[in-house]
Amino acid sequence: MEQAGRIALLEELRTRVARIERATGAPGRIALPFGLAPIDGTLAEGGLAHGALHEVFGAGLDLGHGAAAALFAAGILARAGGPVLWVSERVDLFAPALASVGLAPERVLHVEAGRSVLLAMEEGLRQPGLAGVVGEVFGRLGLTASRRLQLAAEASGAIAFALRRSRRPDDPALAEPNAAVTRWRIAPLPSPPALAWAPDTPGLGPPRWRLELLRARGGRPGSWIVEACDATGGLALVADLADGPAVPERRRHAG
Amino acid sequence: MPAEAPLVTRAHDGRRLAIAAANAAALRLGLRPGMPLAHAQAMVPGLAIAPADPAGDAAALADLAAWCLRYAPLTAPAPPDGVWIEAAGSSHLQGGEPALLGDLVARLGRAGLAARAAIADTPGAAWALARHATAPVSIALPGGAADAIALLPIAALRLEPEAVRGLRRLGLDLVGQLVAAPRAPLARRFGQGVLRRLDQALGLAPEPITPVVPPEAVQAALAFPEPLLTAPALRIALDRLVEQVAAGLARAGLGARRLDLVFERVDDRAQLLRIGTARPSRDPRHLARLLAERLETVEPGFGIEAMRLIVALAEPLGAEQSSAALGGAAAAPDLAPLVDRLAARFGEGRVFRLLPVESDVPERSVSRMAAIGSPGMAGWPSNLPRPVRLLMPPQPVEAVSALPDSPPAAFTWRRRRHRVRRADGPERIAGEWWRRDGERRAVRDYWAVEDEAGQRFWLYRRGDGADPATGDLAWFLHGLF
Known part of the structure; x- marks a missing residue:
């Protein structure tokens, strides 16, 4: 009983904080909708907020490589329009893949920042005119560092992505709290046959992801199965429920 | 004249004629500078001899030093046959010290100059390594100057020939032996000169270098009655220098592509900051910010007594540049300031775009290109799967x-x-x-x-x-x- 009361109180506080944030917060904190009602509906701003820090990472083997997470961020920034700063310790990104989800190579400025990825991200977020900044963060992203990035993003209005990567699936650095507005996990899923009516035909269909919104300030967590970014960076909810229903409530405990 | 014919230059040595310098072919035949000319002619019949031209040599050396400004803002001729380059603070722009030396020696080689080069903590150690190390290009690790020169002959310390002979009579052949020898008797016997050269090589005594600066460069200098020690004070001086240089650039219709800020310390050492810009600029706020970002790396020591800001590289820039002109809403955002700041911090090669190159081999189809500029016409196949x-x-x-x-x-x-x-x-x-x-x-x-x-x-x-x-x-x- 006491537990339920506490949860209710927390909910109440959360909504009040959200209201204050929306009232005083960054002028015109607007959002980039996914164009998918179930996802946009769970986000406080009705989409991915501009002028905010978002955290994305992969799952399983891809936690180390962040390939799906990079495409997820690239697809969003492709739709945001405008130049993008992509900060890596050492570039292992293959630019044609970004172009294939609509993020044209001439829009992306790459920086190899070695151990100073966060610093380069902040430098980029202080620059007006960028649509977004992506930082590939190995290791920690503490409360102070993430708050600095969040404040810088609020000032410039850019979408900031901290693409977390780790060789260890149980990396304690990933569990540390930070000031990111949302936290996403993108896990590859087995894809259906390339041709639904001829399952034995060899070939690869569009890749599928399990998209998990683990935390969203002012929103609700959720989980969806989507078809990965198309040529313009858009996601599509998977219509057939062969891999299980994409009902958010079903996996709420996962967050 | 074929390059490989033996050639010497002659000069008066006292009352006789002697060899002033010899080319590689002449050296191989056993001819040495200082050898009486008559002796040399007896050894090599038909030897080509040209009169020595010390004034011309000095002028050529000064030109070479000015050319070396491409590598660092502080260079100076080191007669008779060397050039000093203060590489600290600017080698990262060439991709590190080995790359700097490699490029330097390769370019000189293409110009027909056989060069040896070395980088060390002190001018003395670099001089020694450049002339006496086995490799034509050598680099002493920071703090490793003493170790790097320990096994070199004592002549590497720029000692008078008489002092070298005297020391060798005492059994002191190598620099390391000289370091280990007691100082007082050495000073009594050879005077302070030997110890001063030794200390200069080891970094225990200062060795000022009088730099050359391209005469036409836009520059500004400030000397301070009281040495500056604090970062805020340096920042104020920096802003004044940038204002002056920006005004000079505006008068000349130029924008800076590379700026060198030289800090002269009271202990006769110089430090420098070198920054580059992606696009010519004379916006004082932008340039000052780029320099200020690196200000923390300057070690004032006992104080900075003078600062000099030199436009090492300038390009024509029209008169339109002003921050108000950027107000146009439709204009694409100008990323040059961001590119410059990132390049100043991480190095110029670390800020780039990844653009298509015509190639089917995947790893060759992407090339690191300038961060600012127009992309080429090549593209990647859009219908084929490509990994992230x-x-x-x-x-x-x-x-x-x-x-x-x-x-x-x-x-x-x-x-x-x-x-x-x-x-x-x-x-x-x-x-x-x-x-x-x-x-x-x-x-x-x-x-x-x-x-x-x-x-x-x-x-x-x-x-x-x-x-x-x-x-x-x-x-x-x-x-x-």
Whole structure:
């Protein structure tokens, strides 16, 4: 009983904080909708907020490589329009893949920042005119560092992505709290046959992801199965429920 | 005259004529500077002799020092045959010290100058290594000057020939032995000169370098009655220098592409900051910010007594530049300031765009290009699967496929076995024989495969499976989707 009361109180506080944030917060904190009602509906701003820090990472083997997470961020920034700063310790990104989800190579400025990825991200977020900044963060992203990035993003209005990567699936650095507005996990899923009516035909269909919104300030967590970014960076909810229903409530405990 | 004919220059040595300098061919024949000319002519009949031109040599050396300003803002001729380059603080712009020296020696070589070069903590140690190290190019680790020169002959310390002879009579042949020898008797016997040279090489005594600056460069200097010690004070001086230089650039219709800020310390050492810009600029706020970002790396020591700001590289810049002109809403955002700040902090080669290059070989189809500028016309194939992460070099995996034209059923990477559930391919990519001879017949067959977890991989097999000349059928993982 006491537990339920506490949860209710927390909910109440959360909504009040959200209201204050929306009232005083960054002028015109607007959002980039996914164009998918179930996802946009769970986000406080009705989409991915501009002028905010978002955290994305992969799952399983891809936690180390962040390939799906990079495409997820690239697809969003492709739709945001405008130049993008992509900060890596050492570039292992293959630019044609970004172009294939609509993020044209001439829009992306790459920086190899070695151990100073966060610093380069902040430098980029202080620059007006960028649509977004992506930082590939190995290791920690503490409360102070993430708050600095969040404040810088609020000032410039850019979408900031901290693409977390780790060789260890149980990396304690990933569990540390930070000031990111949302936290996403993108896990590859087995894809259906390339041709639904001829399952034995060899070939690869569009890749599928399990998209998990683990935390969203002012929103609700959720989980969806989507078809990965198309040529313009858009996601599509998977219509057939062969891999299980994409009902958010079903996996709420996962967050 | 053929380059390899023995050639010497003559000069008066007291009352006789002697060799002033000899080229490599003459040195091989045993001719040495200082040798009486008559003796040399007896050894090498028909020896080509030119009059020595010390004034011309000095002027040429000064020109060479000015040319070396491309590497660092502080260079000076070191007669008779050397040039000082203060490499600290600017070598990162050339890609590090080895790259700087390599480029320097290669360029001089193309100009017909055989050069030896060294970098060390002190001018003395660098002088010693450049002339007496076995390798033509050597670099002493920071703090390692004493070790680097310990095994060099004492002549490497720029001592008078008489002092060298005297020391060798005492059995002191190597610099290391001289370091270990008691100082007081040495000073009594040879005067302070020997110890001063030793201390200069080891960094215990200062050695000022009088720099050359290109005469036409826009520059500004400030000298301070009281040495400056604090960063805020340096920042104020920096702002004043930038204002002056910006005004000078405006008068000349130029914008700075490279700026050198030299700090002269009271202990006769100089420090410098060098920054580059992606686009010519004379906006004082932007330039001051770029310099100020690196200000923390300056060690004032006992104080900075003078500062000099030099425009080492300038390009024409029209009169329109003003911050108000950037107000146009439709204009694309100007990223040059961001590029400059990032380049100042991380190095120029670390800020770039990845643009398409005409090539079928995946790792060659992307090139690091200037951060600002117009992209080329090349493009990437949009209908073929391309991974997000490219593994360079490709990693060998254990995989077996039943037939030449079928994907592997499973493969093992990093001791983990992945069963292939679906696959797309093969996409055949042929070697580019016009780039490398070894690729004349090389073939890679690429497969995009998905394992049971849904993770997608980009694998290729070396060879087409039929002709062994195309490859050995080994499998590699080249990327992850």
